[in-house]
Amino acid sequence: MVIAKLIRIEALDTLLKEVLTGDHLCWPCTGCFVKKMAFSAAGTSSTGISQYTLERANRTRLLIENYYAQALAHCHEREKRLLKLEEKMKIEGLSESEKEIRRQIHMAKETDFLRLKRTRLTVADFTSLKVIGRGAFGEVRLVQKIDTGHVYAMKILRKTEMLEKEQTAHVRAERDILSEADCEWVVKMYFSFQDPLNLYLVMEFLPGGDMMTLLIKKDTLSEDTTKFYIAEAALAIQAIHNLNFIHRDIKPDNLLLDAKGHIKLSDFGLCTGLKKAHRTEYYRNWPSQLPKDFVTKPFGSKRKAETWKRNRRAIAYSTVGTPDYIAPEIFQPNGYTKTCDWWSLGVIMYEMLIGYPPFCSETPQETYRKVINWKQTLLFPPEMPISVDAKTTIKKFCSEPEHRLGHSNGVEELKTCHFFRGIDWNNIRKCPAPIRVDVKSIDDTSNFDEFPDADLRIHAEDYSVPSVTFNAASPGRL
CATH class of the missing domain: 1.10.510.10 (Transferase(Phosphotransferase) domain 1)
Incomplete structure (x- = not known):
């Protein structure tokens, strides 16, 4: 299965190249459209392909590769979680009927998780409760998801700041490690999405401070x-x-x-x-x-x-x-x-x-x-x-x-x-931690500094902000 998907990625990459060079025009309409767009655009290369078109093609290839890489990663994660469950049940010495009940509960949770991953989110799906951190590119807010009531820490990053300082690669690194690190030692990321002004990373809220x-x-x-x-x-x-x-x-x-x-x-x-x-x-x-x-x-x-x-x-x-x-x-x-x-x-x-x-x-x-x-x-x-x-x-x-x-x-x-x-x-x-953390509720921020609130909402004049090449509104990735 893994090899088949990797071959599919390579085939798509080859197809894109053929379409752009005009060697392959069997993709209905698309080849002709891309070819026309390339020659009509300003600044065509010696092969007749504009830099703009080449960049868009490369961006498409990266998106396809990222899609399959993420799909494979999530598949491996599901397999690891199931193996972990089987090992745990074996250690506990459960009967076959008890194991089957556990498996059904586990599969129901996996289904809920997949449904959650397909959810298209915007900042309107969350209520902002309080600013709990601030940095060079934005801030971290305690937010509550309106439909579930679950509390998260939302990191909000201004696109203009990231573009000016050429730090989009570092944002990707942050996103990748948060989505890949399914372990107890790393803060979990549940969603990531963007709008014309900001990038958003929605992570678990840790009430103990730092x-x-x-x-x-x-x-x-x-x-x-x-x-x-x-x-x-x-x-x-x-x-x-x-x-x-x-x-x-x-x-x-x-x-x-x-x-x-x-x-x-x-x-x-x-x-x-x-x-x-x-x-x-x-x-x-x-x-x-x-x-x-x-x-x-x-x-x-x-x-x-x-x-x-x-x-x-x-x-x-x-x-x-x-x-x-x-x-x-x-x-x-x-x-x-x-x-x-x-x-x-x-x-x-x-x-x-x-x-x-x-x-x-x-x-x-x-x-x-x-x-x-x-x-x-x-x-x-x-x-x-x-x-x-x-x-x-x-x-x-x-x-x-x-x-x-x-x-x-x-x-x-x-x-x-x-x-x-x-x-x-x-x-x-x-083991019990040597210093007890006093947490009174799920939205307790007493272990964090006080920050003045700031308006990071989007206004009409902000819609001219340059675009950043991230997938929008995908749980676990931008």
């Missing part, structure tokens, strides 16, 4: 609490790497907490991750060497923690951002691998235990220089003592890429560290 807010409230965490959250974050990172993605923007803001206080990973290169200061070219013109008279401002740990805490929210929501959590090799021209995410995890671990990240400074430029020169600037304040195991683990995370903890075997390497002794890696999500 790790940044938790750290601001708590200042520092105990080593046992840190061990738990870093272990969960590591499993989330591993899940992303298993899908052949690199997050590149691991930081407390992107570690969300569900109603039970467990971590899920979010923001795959959209809001804060694509800010100007998170693109490496922004830093390339800055001097990377520490000046000879360079000294870190003589802040004590307490003052540094207070300054960091005071500025933290402003940094998260600004269009400038901070390079605090970015691995040094990302700034270099030689490229980087998925090991950059393990560096970021080490920086977060440092912040959890010390109260601020190791390279925080008064300006992003100074932070950048510290990150690049990490061998001289990765220091541990004596007035904030932590265990030898904790310090060793941080140093293993924040090291050269080829020696970095997790670089060759991911989470399996973490399991051998003394610091993570006692972690039940296979059942950690079933």
